[in-house]
Amino acid sequence: MKPSQLYEALTALICERVPIHIWGACGVGKSKVVFQVAQDLGYEFRDIRATQLDPVDLRGLPRILSDQTQWVPPKFLPTGGKGILFLDELTSAPQMTQAGCYQLVLDRRLGEYILPDEWVVIAAGNPASERGVHFSMPRPLRNRFVHLTLDVDFDDWCHWALRASIRPEVIAFLRFKRDLLHDADATSDVNAWPTPRSWEMASNVIKAFDQHGRSHVGTVSSEIEAQLLEGAIGPAATTEFLGFLRLFRQLPSIDEILLNPESAPLPAEPSAQIAISTALGRVLTDNSVAKGMKYLNRMPTEMRVLAMRDASARDRAITFTPEFVRFGVEHAEVIQ
Secondary structure (H helix, E strand, O other): OOHHHHHHHHHHHHHOOOOEEEEOOOOOOHHHHHHHHHHHHOOEEEEEEHHHOOHHHOOOEEEEEOOEEEEEOOOOOOOOOOEEEEEEOHHHOOHHHHHOOHHHHHHOEEOOEEOOOOEEEEEEEOOHHHOOOOOOOOHHHHOOOEEEEOOOOHHHHHHHHHHOOOOHHHHHHHHHOHHHOOOOOOOOOOOOOOOHHHHHHHHHHHHHHHHHHHHHHOHHHHHHHHHHHHHHHOHHHHHHHHHHHHHHOOOOOHHHHHHOOOOOOOOOOHHHHHHHHHHHHHHOOOOOHHHHHHHHOOOOHHHHHHHHHHHHHHOHHHHHOHHHHHHHHHOOOOOO
């Protein structure tokens, strides 16, 4: 299922305290979806890496109390409140460690320890096809989970990227080259390849150089930036992305567009139009949407729709402006 469907499924199952295991390729955002659900529900989120545990770590240490052995549970196990106990990388943990989760997942207890009523166990891991550290999940443990598989969905990623302040260069490029959002070839031995996670790293590279590097080191900065991007998304994707970046950085600035919306240069290339529309959708507010629409009205309808969708998803105040209402009436069939 795509991320938005997984979000809905988790929200529903958490209320019933149903144990869930999420499968998916590395870098597709399994933990981010779970964390977002916890935030939106007001739940505490405890991320436990199963690979860092020994089988005995879950139960804790023994102590003598009144001539009897008593097990003291580890601090990472909750004792109150409500939240998600997230067992990440479960399939990368040895089977003995996985077996230690049997009772916790199904019976919500470990020996004398009892998981509080308003906590739910969610786990995640990569399938064996990802060629990572992988131990087959024992059948008794598999049978204790509802199993869900997360797939990459471009529209869901765009919606997330806008809210997560991913750089407009990255969003615009991937709108032009959708197939580069995720390279599902798990047989390659390259160190870096495109995934939603690595594109977020690429966005951070650009952000870092804009804030600290580009103005100070000049042309050397571009060479270092290219090497860092290659280290994040791989050489093939970087080659195409750098070509797009050169085009993007030659476009009129957003300040220029909003200052002179009727005379600012208008790009003819479709990729450049996507870039401008994405950049405008990233910055428009209820105060600047009128000027932004004057510029967008000079562009094809699909570019106007792209920019206004992004802007309204990021800032709901825009939807109450006369410009957006008028736009919505004119293009109701394409903005749903």
